[in-house]
Amino acid sequence: MKNVRQDLDDSLRPEYRRSDFGEMIQGKLATAQIEFAELVRLLLACIGEDEGLKFINHSSENKLARHNPGDWIYEIDDANQITLRCWTNELGSIEELISNPCRITTPQERSELQNLLLNHVRTLRANVGAL
Numbered sequence: 001m002k003n004v005r006q007d008l009d010d011s012l013r014p015e016y017r018r019s020d021f022g023e024m025i026q027g028k029l030a031t032a033q034i035e036f037a038e039l040v041r042l043l044l045a046c047i048g049e050d051e052g053l054k055f056i057n058h059s060s061e062n063k064l065a066r067h068n069p070g071d072w073i074y075e076i077d078d079a080n081q082i083t084l085r086c087w088t089n090e091l092g093s094i095e096e097l098i099s100n101p102c103r104i105t106t107p108q109e110r111s112e113l114q115n116l117l118l119n120h121v122r123t124l125r126a127n128v129g130a131l
Helices: 036-051 107-129
Strands: 056-059 070-077 084-088 093-098
Touching: 036 056, 036 070, 036 107, 084 107, 093 107
Parallel strands: 056 070
Antiparallel strands: 070 084, 084 093
16 A cells, blocks of 8 residues: 655645635535526425425326325426425325525525525425324
């Protein structure tokens, strides 16, 4: 095995300086754009885990899907409106509609969307619990 000496002062080669590279940020994907649907899926997965729920994506065009009582689903329409739904029986559900901006580009907007989803998930859960 080769002995590797760690340079604690700087990990760059001597011919380079940090100033040669400009401003460095942690994580090259920290400000990456992701699709709205993917962002909602990830946020609902995290919120669902915290709240003890499992959300399933459901296409709004699929009207023949069979749902069991207690299924928690979400739908995103063409205008990026989110519908959270909990099925109470095979034919009936309680839903919570969420209107939101079409573009989420900044970390602050992502945080606002997360808070919006969390509030609506808790409202829907309270409505289901009241039945």
